[in-house]
Amino acid sequence: MDDKLVLYIGEKNISSWSMRGYVALVEKGVPFEERTISLLEDRDRSRRRKVSPTGRVPVLHHGGLVIPDSLAIIEYLDETFTPPAHLPLWPADRRERAHARWLAAAMHSGFQNLREDMSFNLCFLEKRPAPGPSALAEAGEILALWEAALSRKPAGGPFLFGGFTAADVMYAPAVVRLTSFRAPAEGTPRAAAYMDSVLARPSVKRWMDAARALPPAAVE
Ligand SMILES: N[C@@H](CCC(=O)N[C@@H](CS)C(=O)NCC(=O)O)C(=O)O
Known part of the structure; x- marks a missing residue:
């Protein structure tokens, strides 16, 4: 199983949802590979559908798991990469x-x-x-x-x-x-x-x- 974190995103000046997945990953300080699928080119979503069950980005791939939603990615990262090594993404209180x-x-x-x-x-x-x-x-x-x-x-x-x-x-x-x-x-x-x-x-x-x-x- 490939444990590498791969984040598929759209163009950085178009895809605001992708920005959220990316910022969360950078905040966690874990190495990841980003792969851009051009939203301008992928009009029929065929490239996105190959990697994302909803045909949308961001989608995170990790160890066989596929998470195609920004908020679900944030939750997963927070449960997987925990303090003290990593920044907690929700308030402690x-x-x-x-x-x-x-x-x-x-x-x-x-x-x-x-x-x-x-x-x-x-x-x-x-x-x-x-x-x-x-x-x-x-x-x-x-x-x-x-x-x-x-x-x-x-x-x-x-x-x-x-x-x-x-x-x-x-x-x-x-x-x-x-x-x-x-x-x-x-x-x-x-x-x-x-x-x-x-x-x-x-x-x-x-x-x-x-x-x-x-x-x-x-x-x-
Ligand atoms: N609820 C999703 C929304 C993701 C989303 O709509 N992504 C856009 C790019 S910014 C997309 O891939 N849209 C394709 C479409 O709706 O056809 C999330 O939070 O990640």
């Missing part, structure tokens, strides 16, 4: 963990208008189309969720629960969207500072530097 989990789930299953009008590839274009009111309302909702978490977070770090957790992993692409589209964050000062911290996180920066080096992709 049960109540904070429940909060982090629902925030992550809210991102995983919602904010559809934001995802469409502020789609990830658009963040890398010089000129971005103006998002509609529903997308802007969802951006405001996300900022308010962050502000609320940050206003009660423990000391010890600038992230939603102090240290960097799975909730931050799940929202990293939203940070890219909100900053690129300059969503108004004046009313949520903690959230504005939080976005700077997420963008400065080395795992996030590594993805974003590679994403910016790619030719901008107009269509997802």
